[in-house]
Amino acid sequence: MIQAVNDMTRHIGWVFVTCFILLIWCNASAEPISGWHPSARDYFTVPGSGQVENGGAVPIIPMPVENRTTQRENISASSVGYASEGVNISAPAREARILVRYNTSEVSALADVEIEGVALTEDLSSSLSGLVLYSTRGKSEEEAITALSALPGVLYAEPDYIVSIDRTPDDPELWRQWGIANTGQVYRENTPAGKAGADGNVLNAWNMTTSSGDVIVAVLDTGIDYNHPDLKSNMWTGSSGEHGFNVITQTQDPMDDNGHGTHCAGIIGAVGNNGVGGSGIAWQTKLMAIKAIGADGKAYTSDIIKGIEYATKAGADIISCSFGGSDSSQGLYDAIAESPALFVCAAGNQGKNNDQTPHYPSSFQLPNIIGVAATTSSDTLVSTSNYGTTVHLAAPGEDLYSTALSVPGGGQYRYMTGTSQATAFVAGMASLVKSLDSSLSNEEIRSLMISHSDAVPALQGKVAAQGRVNLAATLESLSGEDAIPLHQGWNFVSVPRPLAPGKDTAQIFGQVSSGGHSVLEYLHGTGWKTLKASDPISIMTGYWVYSTKDDSVPLQYAPSPGIIRKQIQSGWNTWSLPLKEAEKAKTALSPIQSIWKYVVGYDATLQQYESPILNGGSGDQSDERLVKPHEGYWLYSAGEGEITG
Numbered sequence: 001m002i003q004a005v006n007d008m009t010r011h012i013g014w015v016f017v018t019c020f021i022l023l024i025w026c027n028a029s030a031e032p033i034s035g036w037h038p039s040a041r042d043y044f045t046v047p048g049s050g051q052v053e054n055g056g057a058v059p060i061i062p063m064p065v066e067n068r069t070t071q072r073e074n075i076s077a078s079s080v081g082y083a084s085e086g087v088n089i090s091a092p093a094r095e096a097r098i099l100v101r102y103n104t105s106e107v108s109a110l111a112d113v114e115i116e117g118v119a120l121t122e123d124l125s126s127s128l129s130g131l132v133l134y135s136t137r138g139k140s141e142e143e144a145i146t147a148l149s150a151l152p153g154v155l156y157a158e159p160d161y162i163v164s165i166d167r168t169p170d171d172p173e174l175w176r177q178w179g180i181a182n183t184g185q186v187y188r189e190n191t192p193a194g195k196a197g198a199d200g201n202v203l204n205a206w207n208m209t210t211s212s213g214d215v216i217v218a219v220l221d222t223g224i225d226y227n228h229p230d231l232k233s234n235m236w237t238g239s240s241g242e243h244g245f246n247v248i249t250q251t252q253d254p255m256d257d258n259g260h261g262t263h264c265a266g267i268i269g270a271v272g273n274n275g276v277g278g279s280g281i282a283w284q285t286k287l288m289a290i291k292a293i294g295a296d297g298k299a300y301t302s303d304i305i306k307g308i309e310y311a312t313k314a315g316a317d318i319i320s321c322s323f324g325g326s327d328s329s330q331g332l333y334d335a336i337a338e339s340p341a342l343f344v345c346a347a348g349n350q351g352k353n354n355d356q357t358p359h360y361p362s363s364f365q366l367p368n369i370i371g372v373a374a375t376t377s378s379d380t381l382v383s384t385s386n387y388g389t390t391v392h393l394a395a396p397g398e399d400l401y402s403t404a405l406s407v408p409g410g411g412q413y414r415y416m417t418g419t420s421q422a423t424a425f426v427a428g429m430a431s432l433v434k435s436l437d438s439s440l441s442n443e444e445i446r447s448l449m450i451s452h453s454d455a456v457p458a459l460q461g462k463v464a465a466q467g468r469v470n471l472a473a474t475l476e477s478l479s480g481e482d483a484i485p486l487h488q489g490w491n492f493v494s495v496p497r498p499l500a501p502g503k504d505t506a507q508i509f510g511q512v513s514s515g516g517h518s519v520l521e522y523l524h525g526t527g528w529k530t531l532k533a534s535d536p537i538s539i540m541t542g543y544w545v546y547s548t549k550d551d552s553v554p555l556q557y558a559p560s561p562g563i564i565r566k567q568i569q570s571g572w573n574t575w576s577l578p579l580k581e582a583e584k585a586k587t588a589l590s591p592i593q594s595i596w597k598y599v600v601g602y603d604a605t606l607q608q609y610e611s612p613i614l615n616g617g618s619g620d621q622s623d624e625r626l627v628k629p630h631e632g633y634w635l636y637s638a639g640e641g642e643i644t645g
Contacts, residue, residue, distance in 0.1 A: 096141040097121070097160035098134045100148050107153030115147050133160060169206075169273035169283065173413060177278050178377045179396030179425060187377065188399055188415060194377030200396055200425060201454075202281060204472035205432065210272060211284040212431035217268055218244075218316035218341070219424075220307045221261030221323070223254040223291035228262060228403050228412065230270045230277045236288040238314065244289030245310045247303045254289035258297060259405045261289065263416050264322050266403030267424035268431070277413055278401055281428025281471070282435075288316055293323060305335045312339045317434055320427035321345040322420030324359050333364050340368075342434075342442040344427040346419035347373045348386040355388035363390055368442035370430070370449070374398060374422035375468050380458045385419050387462040393449055394456075394463045395429075397422030429471050436478045448474050451564070451644075454583070455590045466591070466644070477557070484553040484630045486512065491545045492602035492632035494576030495537055495555060498564065503556040506531040509545055512553065517546035524569045540566035540643065542574035542632020566643045568592055568635065575599065575635040575643070577627050585613045586623035592641035599627065600634045 098118075102110050110120070110132055117139035124131040136144040141159055148157040174180065178187040182199035186192070216236055226235045226243040235243045242252035256262045265287050272283025292307035293299040304323070311319050319341045336343055343366075348359035354371070362371035371390065374382040374397025381387060382398050400421040404414040426449070433445050440448070452473040453465035460466050477497060484493050498504065509519045510533060518530040521543055529535075531543070545553075564578055577588055589596050593615070601610040614621045627633060 096136045096139075096144060098136065098141070098144050098148060098157055099124075099160050100132050100134060100157045101128070101155045102130045102132070102151075102153045103155055104130045110151070110154075115144075118144050118147065130155070169279045170275050171270075171272060171277055171279045172275070173278040173401060176401040176415075179400055180279065180281075182377055187401070191399065195379055198375070198377055198379035198468070200281075200429070200468070201470045201472040205475050206283075208472070208475045209432055209436060210282065212269070212282040212286075212428075212435040213284075214286065215318065215431045215434045216286045216288055216314070216316045217282075217427055217431050218288040218290050218307075218311035218314075218319045219261050219265045219268065220290045220292055220304065220311065220319050220321050221256075221264055222258035222293045222295070222297070223256035223261045224265045224287060224289035225256045225262040225403070225405050226254070226289060228266075228406055230274070230403050230412070231262070231265055231287065233274075234269045234271050234280070234282075234285050234287050236286040236314075243287075244291070245307070245314075247290065247292040247306045247310070248294060254291040256289075256291070256405060257295040258293070259414075260297065260322070260416075260420065261291070261293070262405055263400075263402045263414065264320060264420060264424035265289070266413075267400055267421060268320060268428040270403055277403065281425060282431050285428075285431055288314060290319075299323065301329045301332050305331055308335045308339055308341075312341055316341050318342045318344060318427055318430050320424055321361060322418075322423045324348050324362055326357065326359060328358065328360050328364075332361055333366070336361060336364060336369065337366055342430055342445060343369045344423050344430060345369055345371055346423040347371050347388075347391045349374075349384045349418050349420075350386055351384050352386050353388045354386050354390050358390075359386055365390075367446075370426060370446050372397075372419055372423045372426045373463050374417070374419045375456075375459070379456050379468060381462055382417065382419075384417075385422075389461070389464055391463045392446060393426055393453065393465050393469055394459050394467065395422040395425040395469045397425065400425070426469060429469060429474065432471065433474060433478070436475060448477055452477055455587055457590055457593070460590070482555040482557065484555065486545065486547040486551040486553065487604040488547060488549050489604060489607045490602070491547060491604045492542050493545055493553070494542055494630060494632045495539050496576070496578055496629040497539055498558045499537060500556045500558050504537055504558075505533060506535045506537060507533040508537065508553055508555065509543075512545060512551060513548040514546050515548045520544040522572075522574050524571070524573060539564055540576050540578050542576055542634070544632075564644065568595075568637050568641045568643060570637055570639050573635045573637060575633050576631065577629050578643075582626040582628045584624055585627050586615070588627055589615075589623075589635075589643070591643050592637065595637050595639040595641050597636045597638055599636075601627070601631055 100110065118134050118136050120132060121135045122133040124133055134148065145157045148154060175185060176187050178194045179199055180202040182194045182196060184193050184196035187194060224231065226232055237243060240252060244254035245252060246254045266280060268280050269282045269285035269287050270278055270280035272279035288311060290307040290311050292303040321343055324346055345362035347354060347362050354363050361369065371392045373387050373391045373394040374385040375394050376382055376398040397419055398417045399415045401413060401415050404412055406412055430445055433448065449469060450465040452470055453467040454470045456467040459468060506519055521529045521531055523529050577583060585599060596615050598612040598614045600612045603610050611620050613623055613625050615623055617623055
């Protein structure tokens with residue numbers, strides 16, 4: 001009897017095990033991309049309770065379990081901790097390149113040198129006597145340099161440094177232009193230093209383009225001193241040799257008699273890299289002077305409308321409008337609405353909320369208008385600048401150094417402050433954006449500038465962009481192609497902006513030599529999902545990808561990303577930077593500043609998690625540390641929120 005019971009128990013047990021295996025197999029049989037193992041979801045642990053700290057459970061960060069042990073490593077992170085299951089996965093060090101120069105009088109050659117992990121790549125002695133190039137595999141750069149430096153006859157060994165084009169113009173007064181490059185310098189005599197990074201990121205943008213080509217920017221203002229040495233070669237010229245139009249005198253002479261228009265023109269397009277004065281946002285452009293405002297700084301709306309008419313008929317792509325008032329003119333509205341040009345308009349200098357007290361034309365709700373507020377060198381709103389959610393952008397506008405009227409005994413440059421200057425700054429930006437992609441609509445240009453602005457706490461709720469303009473990020477977003485770098489082993493990767501239709505599914509990973517592993521996505525509250533080829537790829541999301549070699553995943557972006565939103569849940573989330581350049585963690589996560597606790601990145605080179613970045617942390621865990629594009633991050637939040645990109 002006992003034996004029968006035992007046999008029955010054994011049979012029931014086998015049936016249970018068989019059913020369990022079948023259940024697992026069915027759950028794992030979702031269509032993976034060809035070549036990827038369907039059960040790869042099991043290679044990672046699902047977040048759960050770890051050690052208890054301060055009375056709460058610390059989640060376990062999901063991690064590859066290849067070569068894992070059952071031992072848990074508890075990692076303390078100041079007042080916040082996290083626990084990782086598993087051990088670091090070792091991988092060969094990335095290949096390094098080492099330049100070595102030897103004394104040819106002591107050594108005939110280094111070709112026969114044998115050092116483990118170091119190989120001769122190229123003999124460069126025809127370029128420089130005794131110079132050779134080595135590559136490493138299995139040794140770090142430091143180890144290779146130490147080993148090579150110890151060889152007899154070696155004069156020096158150094159990294160084969162990477163250099164890049166640095167398009168910094170030679171204009172002698174560039175240091176005064178903090179809106180272009182703010183390093184925290186004292187940019188004006190008897191003025192406090194600015195805040196490093198509180199600029200429009202123009203220097204990096206110039207590595208992509210410096211010229212707006214055939215884009216015509218009409219300066220609808222007090223005219224332009226078209227003889228100014230830093231402006232004259234960038235002046236638009238009509239069929240009769242004119243540089244624009246004077247609405248007031250009805251002549252072809254738009255000479256400035258106030259100075260305001262000349263100052264704005266210099267911000268847009270003072271000639272760059274000419275060894276004279278400062279530089280405009282665009283080094284080369286076409287500035288059309290439309291004088292519709294008198295020497296007293298005032299104009300009739302009818303004159304403004306006439307100026308719009310001339311600029312439109314003459315082919316202006318962008319019209320810079322550094323003027324405005326509280327009166328809403330239907331005629332002005334119609335003139336702007338019927339023009340194909342992009343209008344960049346000052347938000348006004350009354351220190352008011354334009355949502356409550358509109359300022360026109362910037363407050364007209366038209367798709368071809370960009371309203372602009374002004375920021376300081378410390379990344380705050382200029383005290384006199386208007387603001388509001390109906391104001392689209394904020395740009396440098398305090399103490400901007402630019403061209404002035406060439407008067408006897410006077411200087412040719414001056415500082416001015418206001419939304420007028422910020423407007424000119426954005427008009428110059430728009431000209432470069434337009435030059436890179438002429439197919440963009442006015443609304444798309446505006447959307448790009450908004451979505452690629454830098455989040456700034458002091459500007460939250462003050463402008464639609466929630467921050468200050470970033471020209472480099474905006475221009476980089478127009479680059480239609482990109483690539484995610486992969487290292488041998490596991491990679492936690494991300495896509496920094498929306499992909500082009502047809503190129504926006506997990507099929508982009510189909511060419512990765514994956515060693516039988518799937519691409520995995522973590523779903524909050526659910527766990528791991530093995531991606532199918534047809535599954536969509538989202539930005540601000542981390543994906544685990546395994547590669548058997550150093551490789552890359554090509555990307556093709558959508559032409560106009562717009563504003564993207566990422567919902568953050570309480571607990572663990574995967575997150576990534578929705579930009580193509582690195583940014584401080586506290587800046588990137590400022591929309592959820594009150595709830596995020598820490599983020600943890602993954603070093604694919606070392607095959608291990610990085611030290612966490614803590615909200616309000618310092619030292620190695622400082623939230624001043626950069627988060628990088630193309631990299632996924634684990635984000636732990638104490639509540640629910642939203643991040644826009």
